Amino acid sequence: MEIERLAPRERELAQIVVALGEASATDIERKLSDPLSNSAVRSMLRRLERKGVVRRHRRGNKFVYVSATPTPAARVEALRRISQEYFGGSLAAAAAAIAELARTERATASSLGVRRTG
Numbered sequence: 001m002e003i004e005r006l007a008p009r010e011r012e013l014a015q016i017v018v019a020l021g022e023a024s025a026t027d028i029e030r031k032l033s034d035p036l037s038n039s040a041v042r043s044m045l046r047r048l049e050r051k052g053v054v055r056r057h058r059r060g061n062k063f064v065y066v067s068a069t070p071t072p073a074a075r076v077e078a079l080r081r082i083s084q085e086y087f088g089g090s091l092a093a094a095a096a097a098i099a100e101l102a103r104t105e106r107a108t109a110s111s112l113g114v115r116r117t118g
Helices: 008-020 025-031 038-050 071-086 091-111
Strands: 054-059 062-067
Touching (some): 008 038, 008 062, 008 071, 025 038, 025 062, 038 054, 038 062, 071 091
Antiparallel strands (some): 054 062
């Protein structure tokens, strides 16, 4: 299942898992924009697991969740979604905006004397 088809709250949890690479329910709970109880987070993660969005494995005494979609595929999906939502489906316009953001960020860092990589 594609992340963009999830309910907003489920999408947020899935995006946190993708961003962190792997995460426990507690890790996810700490990153949420609007707090949920740990049991609510675990319940949503079980739902996402049933939908095939995340997988879990045991690490010590807790479960750790990972994206069921390999990271490169998740990145492509995210870029397509951003392109659709904010740039009328134009990947070129999205790429131009990212390039401009990178130039601005480098210029700001340079003016502050901060050395950045990437």
